[in-house]
Amino acid sequence: MSTRRVIVVGTGYVGLTTGACLASVGHRVTCADIDPAKIARLRAGQVDILETGLAELVSGGTASGNLDFVLGARPAVVTADGPVALFLCVPTPMGAGGEADLRAVESVVGEIADVLPAGSVLVTKSTVPVGTAARVADMLGRDDIAVVSNPEFLREGSAVSDFLNPDRVVVGSDDRAAAELVGGLYDALNAPVVVTDAASAEMVKYAANCYLATKLSYVNAIAGLCERLGADVEAVIEGMGHDPRIGRSFLRPGPGWGGSCLPKDTRALAQVAEAAGYAFPLLDAAIDTNLAQHAHVVAKVRRLCGGALAGARIGLLGVAFKAGTNDLRDSPALAVAELLAAEGAELTAYDPAVNGELSRLSLVDDPYLAVKGADVVVVLTEWPEFATLDWSLVAELMAGQSIVDTRNLLPLNDLRAEGLACHPIGRAPVVPAARSL
Ligand SMILES: NC(=O)c1ccc[n+]([C@@H]2O[C@H](COP(=O)([O-])OP(=O)(O)OC[C@H]3O[C@@H](n4cnc5c(N)ncnc54)[C@H](O)[C@@H]3O)[C@@H](O)[C@H]2O)c1
Numbered sequence: 001m002s003t004r005r006v007i008v009v010g011t012g013y014v015g016l017t018t019g020a021c022l023a024s025v026g027h028r029v030t031c032a033d034i035d036p037a038k039i040a041r042l043r044a045g046q047v048d049i050l051e052t053g054l055a056e057l058v059s060g061g062t063a064s065g066n067l068d069f070v071l072g073a074r075p076a077v078v079t080a081d082g083p084v085a086l087f088l089c090v091p092t093p094m095g096a097g098g099e100a101d102l103r104a105v106e107s108v109v110g111e112i113a114d115v116l117p118a119g120s121v122l123v124t125k126s127t128v129p130v131g132t133a134a135r136v137a138d139m140l141g142r143d144d145i146a147v148v149s150n151p152e153f154l155r156e157g158s159a160v161s162d163f164l165n166p167d168r169v170v171v172g173s174d175d176r177a178a179a180e181l182v183g184g185l186y187d188a189l190n191a192p193v194v195v196t197d198a199a200s201a202e203m204v205k206y207a208a209n210c211y212l213a214t215k216l217s218y219v220n221a222i223a224g225l226c227e228r229l230g231a232d233v234e235a236v237i238e239g240m241g242h243d244p245r246i247g248r249s250f251l252r253p254g255p256g257w258g259g260s261c262l263p264k265d266t267r268a269l270a271q272v273a274e275a276a277g278y279a280f281p282l283l284d285a286a287i288d289t290n291l292a293q294h295a296h297v298v299a300k301v302r303r304l305c306g307g308a309l310a311g312a313r314i315g316l317l318g319v320a321f322k323a324g325t326n327d328l329r330d331s332p333a334l335a336v337a338e339l340l341a342a343e344g345a346e347l348t349a350y351d352p353a354v355n356g357e358l359s360r361l362s363l364v365d366d367p368y369l370a371v372k373g374a375d376v377v378v379v380l381t382e383w384p385e386f387a388t389l390d391w392s393l394v395a396e397l398m399a400g401q402s403i404v405d406t407r408n409l410l411p412l413n414d415l416r417a418e419g420l421a422c423h424p425i426g427r428a429p430v431v432p433a434a435r436s437l
């Protein structure tokens with residue numbers, strides 16, 4: 001089987017990064033999307049998402065002739081004059097019962113089934129449950145097309161760098177030659193390539209994301225216990241992280257994990273396990289611990305407001321689900337905001353990457369406007385600039401003195417010096433000498 005062309009369907013975080021990066025290593029790539037406005041903007045070199053280096057790769061690819069943009073998957077496929085590797089990078093959001101909603105995947109497969117050139121490979125890069133490659137092959141009904149699972153592990157905010165420097169490339173298919181062919185598209189990246197069957201490749205993605213989520217729920221639970229017992233989670237992480245079996249990465253406590261992937265993928269695997277009659281209490285507990293972490297942050301704020309949030313003015317620093325992105329999908333900051341608002345708190349928020357309208361809170365374009373008049377300020381996203389605010393000015397602007405730092409980001413002694421009390425996660429509060437809280 002030979003493949004001359006790459007087509008990427010879906011130009012979001014994964015699709016646009018995949019298309020632009022594959023073009024940058026020499027492949028001839030056409031990116032397709034269902035959204036006409038997005039295609040028009042991409043043709044004009046405009047990239048909507050906040051990803052370092054992506055706009056440059058898009059303009060470089062367009063200029064070199066290696067990258068172009070087409071409205072619709074079918075029109076992109078019919079222009080191909082020979083076999084293609086077609087990457088499905090469409091959304092697989094959480095369905096009503098927690099399951100992965102595969103309607104976009106199925107819709108694209110239906111759209112292209114009869115026009116895919118013989119000898120092509122259909123690659124599922126969207127995160128899809130075990131068995132989807134087999135189902136896609138059934139839907140295609142073509143024995144001249146191979147289906148390969150090639151899950152993606154990039155993180156938002158560092159998508160280009162993650163894609164171009166992957167820890168590994170996973171390709172799975174019941175047609176080994178097709179899997180190797182897709183693995184070969186990544187040759188220029190010099191990454192380890194794991195070649196396996198389709199079901200195992202699909203499982204790798206959920207196993208990895210659910211492991212990461214479980215690791216974070218574990219560290220958040222340890223942080224909660226540290227608060228009760230008078231230990232310092234930062235020292236605990238340092239002590240644990242030296243053990244290479246544990247590692248230092250992905251061990252930061254926070255307001256809970258969120259984003260467009262971990263919440264939906266944990267729920268999807270839990271749903272798959274339940275449907276298979278397989279008890280997976282560890283995964284259920286990781287999800288429940290995460291919801292409890294949002295509530296834990298709210299309880300801290302409530303306590304600092306004297307036991308009731310009704311009418312309290314709360315300043316929020318950060319609404320994105322993590323620093324480096326403007327993505328709000330399943331943001332723990334918004335989950336916390338929602339709970340605070342439900343108890344009657346009045347919320348003003350600032351995020352350096354987010355503007356526009358949000359329900360339940362007033363979004364301002366200056367951190368000092370967010371803290372002005374606040375009884376309590378809560379840091380919810382780890383933007384580095386929050387660590388270097390003018391604490392003297394913050395103290396002057398706030399109505400109260402308490403800051404809840406859910407990312408353990410702030411310079412505790414600088415805050416104390418300005419008369420502010422800082423309440424981190426998993427470690428003792430640092431309060432001004434004259435005050436007792
Ligand atoms: N965001 C991440 O960090 C990340 C990382 C790894 C894997 N994934 C997985 O990759 C998949 C895509 O995620 P994303 O974050 O890139 O999504 P996204 O929402 O950013 O982008 C999806 C794109 O697909 C387009 N689309 C939807 N239906 C279409 C159709 N029928 N035809 C053509 N285009 C269509 C949308 O217009 C949109 O531009 C999901 O399965 C997700 O779980 C995401």
Ligand SMILES: O=c1ccn([C@@H]2O[C@H](COP(=O)(O)OP(=O)(O)O[C@H]3O[C@H](CO)[C@@H](O)[C@H](O)[C@H]3O)[C@@H](O)[C@H]2O)c(=O)[nH]1
Nearest residue numbers: 152153154155156250251252253254257258259261321322
């Ligand atoms: O030590 C840490 C690391 C992360 N987080 C939080 O965990 C969530 C997820 O963060 P991250 O994994 O960096 O973001 P994503 O971009 O959603 O990436 C995850 O989800 C992607 C989509 O499946 C995968 O491809 C990536 O490998 C996987 O890391 C965010 O709310 C972070 O704030 C912490 O609280 N502490």
